Amino acid sequence: MTQLALVIDLNVCVGCHACVTSCKEWNTSGWAGPLTDQNPYDADPSGCFFNRVQTYEIGEFPLTETVHFPKSCLHCEDPPCVPVCPTGASYKREEDGIVLVDYDKCIGCKYCSWACPYGARELDEKQKVMKKCTLCVDRLYDETLPESERKPACVLACPTSARLYGDVHDPESDVSVKIREEGGYQLMPEWGTHPANHYLPRRKTRIHIHKDELVRSDNPLEKEKISKLPSSEPTLDDITSW
Amino acid sequence: MRPAFSVIFLTTLIGVGQGLFLALFTGQIYSLAKLLPAQDSRVFYATGSAVALTFLVLGLAASVFHLGRPERAWRSAAKWRSSWLSREVIILPITLFLVFLYGALHYFGYTEPLFVIQGSLPVDPTLIVGVLATISTFLLFLCTGMIYASLRFLQEWHSALTVFNYILLGAASGFMLATAYSALLGIHLVGFYGAWAVVLTLAAFISRMASLMRNRTIKRKSSIQSAIGVRHNRIVQESQGFMGGSFNTREFFHGKSRLMLKWVKHGFIVLTFFVPVVLVGIAYRNSSETLALWAFVVQYIGLLMERWYFFADASHPQNIYYQSIA
Numbered sequence: 278m279t280q281l282a283l284v285i286d287l288n289v290c291v292g293c294h295a296c297v298t299s300c301k302e303w304n305t306s307g308w309a310g311p312l313t314d315q316n317p318y319d320a321d322p323s324g325c326f327f328n329r330v331q332t333y334e335i336g337e338f339p340l341t342e343t344v345h346f347p348k349s350c351l352h353c354e355d356p357p358c359v360p361v362c363p364t365g366a367s368y369k370r371e372e373d374g375i376v377l378v379d380y381d382k383c384i385g386c387k388y389c390s391w392a393c394p395y396g397a398r399e400l401d402e403k404q405k406v407m408k409k410c411t412l413c414v415d416r417l418y419d420e421t422l423p424e425s426e427r428k429p430a431c432v433l434a435c436p437t438s439a440r441l442y443g444d445v446h447d448p449e450s451d452v453s454v455k456i457r458e459e460g461g462y463q464l465m466p467e468w469g470t471h472p473a474n475h476y477l478p479r480r481k482t483r484i485h486i487h488k489d490e491l492v493r494s495d496n497p498l499e500k501e502k503i504s505k506l507p508s509s510e511p512t513l514d515d516i517t518s519w
Numbered sequence: 520m521r522p523a524f525s526v527i528f529l530t531t532l533i534g535v536g537q538g539l540f541l542a543l544f545t546g547q548i549y550s551l552a553k554l555l556p557a558q559d560s561r562v563f564y565a566t567g568s569a570v571a572l573t574f575l576v577l578g579l580a581a582s583v584f585h586l587g588r589p590e591r592a593w594r595s596a597a598k599w600r601s602s603w604l605s606r607e608v609i610i611l612p613i614t615l616f617l618v619f620l621y622g623a624l625h626y627f628g629y630t631e632p633l634f635v636i637q638g639s640l641p642v643d644p645t646l647i648v649g650v651l652a653t654i655s656t657f658l659l660f661l662c663t664g665m666i667y668a669s670l671r672f673l674q675e676w677h678s679a680l681t682v683f684n685y686i687l688l689g690a691a692s693g694f695m696l697a698t699a700y701s702a703l704l705g706i707h708l709v710g711f712y713g714a715w716a717v718v719l720t721l722a723a724f725i726s727r728m729a730s731l732m733r734n735r736t737i738k739r740k741s742s743i744q745s746a747i748g749v750r751h752n753r754i755v756q757e758s759q760g761f762m763g764g765s766f767n768t769r770e771f772f773h774g775k776s777r778l779m780l781k782w783v784k785h786g787f788i789v790l791t792f793f794v795p796v797v798l799v800g801i802a803y804r805n806s807s808e809t810l811a812l813w814a815f816v817v818q819y820i821g822l823l824m825e826r827w828y829f830f831a832d833a834s835h836p837q838n839i840y841y842q843s844i845a
């Protein structure tokens with residue numbers, strides 16, 4: 278089975294919102310009609326988005342760190358939003374695991390949005406139907422696009438390659454290797470929704486150097502400090518030149 | 520959660536309608552068992568069913584305002600295997616139809632026994648339809664309650680108490696209306712329905728208080744740590760990613776002060792439970808014709824507040840992601 282998903286690397290996300298704008302641009306001009314806004318250029322603007330980038334501060338000054346955190350539908354493997362839908366408008370695709378809403382069937386009852394713990398669904402106030410990230414399903418299989426562009430718009434837009442896309446069920450895929458080797462995790466695992474999207478944590482590379490790794494015993498400047506062994510046998514230092 | 524008036528009216532109105540039907544049918548069973556004098560089919564049962572039907576239809580009308588696309592509402596019967604909302608959508612019209620049939624049978628006088636069980640229980644068409652409608656009424660209560668109780672993320676709702684509250688509050692308000700109805704008709708059932716209404720109101724009081732107490736000490740499963748997956752005791756949201764409005768910031772926050780919540784809570788406890796019980800007591804003692812109606816009206820206002828509080832009280836885990844604009 279295939280489960281397409283995003284892996285978001287919090288170690289490299291710089292919080293530039295390029296994924297937010299490219300998502301909005303692609304999905305507001307796509308086959309499903311506009312992602313409508315209310316008062317976009319006026320006081321009190323509001324609108325429908327699939328993807329947001331949030332910012333968190335971890336720790337207390339001066340030991341603080343800023344984490345930029347992109348959030349969109351996680352295409353859960355056990356999506357609680359799907360079984361509650363009374364019309365069947367919300368569904369999970371068998372073939373690739375993408376969770377979608379059929380805008381022609383949705384009655385806008387909002388029940389699915391109550392059933393998503395991540396707040397990933399938004400009602401389009403104009404069309405009055407529920408919307409959410411489609412993983413750009415309208416790009417992934419579009420043969421008129423060059424192969425390299427058959428990816429979600431956000432992935433293509435990300436200047437730091439913080440967004441990776443692939444099949445998380447294929448153990449050898451890029452994304453699976455990253456999840457496995459770089460500590461990929463899921464959001465709110467306590468609810469058993471098994472999100473397909475994963476996040477890679479902030480990682481720090483630290484070198485651990487011990488004192489004796491800095492001071493060689495044959496260092497002439499340190500010679501006096503090194504106690505002589507009371508032996509007439511040649512030491513290793515005597516017979517080797519390192 | 521933001522309380523939606525469509526849903527507040529839907530759940531309270533159909534609760535009254537269901538409760539009133541249950542009251543009428545309970546009366547019929549008591550008469551059958553010769554514990555109460557038999558009532559006139561047309562005047563009492565048919566008119567009573569019409570009143571119950573009116574409440575159910577008003578509730579249905581209110582629900583339409585909750586939908587973004589009401590013209591497609593017929594589609595919502597599709598997923599009854601998995602969705603409690605879909606089940607409610609199916610059982611509500613069935614209940615409407617059965618209550619209608621029950622009233623119609625009484626109106627046209629189909630009260631001749633079809634057969635007699637063990638020489639003592641005469642079964643007429645109204646009894647059969649009444650039993651079916653009772654089952655359907657309880658299923659409707661179950662569906663309404665489970666719509667909320669089945670959402671495990673809303674921990675305040677995810678409890679059997681939610682279902683009990685819907686049943687007991689609906690039944691109490693229905694019996695309260697039956698008390699008022701019989702008082703207005705001037706028939707001597709005020710004591711009977713009044714006693715039931717008081718018992719049900721007190722039972723609802725116990726169950727609702729139990730859920731309030733449960734919710735006071737609820738242990739949240741999600742935290743900001745699990746929400747973004749960072750292990751640190753101090754995490755502060757600096758920005759939710761946008762400064763304008765969004766569905767997430769509207770739908771899931773009630774936006775009212777703690778003080779208002781507290782007032783509504785105390786208000787509904789007094790208006791739903793205490794005032795009506797006292798009023799019904801006085802109405803019974805003074806054989807007042809209208810006081811019981813006031814008891815019902817006050818209780819209904821209390822129920823509107825109770826339902827408002829029910830929504831406002833529930834806190835959705837998605838709110839963790841929307842704590843700071845910028």
Ligand code: SF4
Pocket residue numbers: 349350351352353356357358359376392393394395396397398409470
């Ligand atoms: S993130 Fe929310 S909307 Fe997306 S699949 Fe999971 S539960 Fe459904």
Ligand code: SF4
Pocket residue numbers: 361362363364365366367378382383384385386387388389390406407
């Ligand atoms: S809002 Fe639409 S997709 Fe969501 S549960 Fe209702 S009908 Fe289904």
